[in-house]
Amino acid sequence: xxxxxxxxxxxxxxxxxxxxxxxxxxxxxxxxxxxxxxxxxxxxxxxxxxxxxxxxxxxxxxxxxxxxxxxxxxxxxxxxxxxxxxxxxxxxxxxxxxxxxxxxxxxxxxxxxxxxxxxxxxxxxxxxxxxxxxxxxxxxxxxxxxxxxxxxxxxxxxxxxxxxxxxxxxxxxxxxxxxxxxxxxxxxxxxxxxxxxxxxxxxxxxxxxxxxxxxxxxxxxxxxxxxxxxxxxxxxxxxxxxxxxxxxxxxxxxxxxxxxxxxxxxxxxxxxxxxxxxxxxxxx
Numbered sequence: 001x002x003x004x005x006x007x008x009x010x011x012x013x014x015x016x017x018x019x020x021x022x023x024x025x026x027x028x029x030x031x032x033x034x035x036x037x038x039x040x041x042x043x044x045x046x047x048x049x050x051x052x053x054x055x056x057x058x059x060x061x062x063x064x065x066x067x068x069x070x071x072x073x074x075x076x077x078x079x080x081x082x083x084x085x086x087x088x089x090x091x092x093x094x095x096x097x098x099x100x101x102x103x104x105x106x107x108x109x110x111x112x113x114x115x116x117x118x119x120x121x122x123x124x125x126x127x128x129x130x131x132x133x134x135x136x137x138x139x140x141x142x143x144x145x146x147x148x149x150x151x152x153x154x155x156x157x158x159x160x161x162x163x164x165x166x167x168x169x170x171x172x173x174x175x176x177x178x179x180x181x182x183x184x185x186x187x188x189x190x191x192x193x194x195x196x197x198x199x200x201x202x203x204x205x206x207x208x209x210x211x212x213x214x215x216x217x218x219x220x221x222x223x224x225x226x227x228x229x230x231x232x233x234x235x236x237x238x239x240x241x242x243x244x245x246x247x248x249x250x251x252x253x254x255x256x257x258x259x260x261x262x263x264x265x266x267x268x269x270x271x272x273x274x275x276x277x278x279x280x281x282x283x284x
Contacts (some may be wrong), residue, residue: 011269012239019258021277029198082251087147087259090244098233098240100223105163109221112164112170121206122198133176137169145228149235161237166228167221174217175210182210212278219275230264 006121057149071078076089116137120130145166152162182188188205207214241260248256 007220007273011273013268015262015265019262022261023254023258028143073241078255079254080248080253082248082253082256087256089254091241091259091263094239094241094244098242101160101163101233101238101240102222102229103177104160104219105167105229106218106225108133108160108164109167109171109225110218113168114175116168116172117179118202120176121183121200123256124159129174137172139167140165141173145272146231146235149232159232159238161227162232164241165224166232167225170224171217171221175214178213178217180212182206185209216275216278219271220279223271223275226264226267 009139022128076086079085080087080090084092116133120133122128145162148161148165149159152158152165153204166261185205188201191201191205228239230242231246232238234246237243241263245260245264248255248260
């Protein structure tokens with residue numbers, strides 16, 4: 001029970017630090033206190049003075065943070081000036097699209113990555129396949145997610161396909177090592193000597209021995225998918241949280257940007273906590 005509370009306290013601290021770091025970076029970025037509405041020629045001097053006073057109040061990080069925490073305790077995430085809508089409504093509207101993209105992207109990445117890793121473990125002497133698959137995975141890992149998104153956008157593919165291409169090489173590399181180690185176990189050799197089919201060996205001997213590590217890898221890949229979804233959605237123009245975060249950064253919408261940063265940090269810390277717990281359980 002003590003470790004659970006420690007884990008929750010660590011997650012809360014990381015989420016708050018992520019939100020504070022986002023607020024500091026956005027506040028002290030060049031042009032942070034400039035509002036494009038000041039360029040309007042129809043605004044009177046009183047309107048300009050009121051607008052500048054509002055920007056000055058928002059520039060105080062301490063007061064903004066205290067006000068945000070008070071609203072958060074009441075379930076109020078604030079208001080987005082760039083979208084003219086409550087932040088909670090914006091997140092609720094965009095989150096299903098992002099969750100759908102991440103879910104389908106993870107499913108496709110695991111199907112491709114694990115599908116490439118199984119033959120590498122099964123054909124222990126098939127050096128040509130193993131080398132070719134490792135080279136291809138290495139080349140894919142060297143390409144930034146934004147570049148893959150741009151290429152796929154020009155080819156007319158969907159954002160979830162970009163996510164598959166980003167995650168599958170990582171899943172292949174880690175799962176390949178786990179499966180090779182599992183196939184080299186003595187009980188697998190005994191099962192093969194008894195005449196069991198390769199499919200039954202995979203299902204009854206290889207997967208069970210590698211299951212804790214594979215589950216930990218699944219949780220870690222979910223964390224990677226969350227981070228990769230932001231540039232992919234921004235470039236592929238997907239109406240999800242990633243595109244909303246990009247728009248908030250471009251518009252210097254501090255309340256929206258802080259909320260989205262904390263939401264991403266929360267999801268990432270939960271996924272990593274699950275991964276660490278499964279890894280420790282597998283080691284035990």
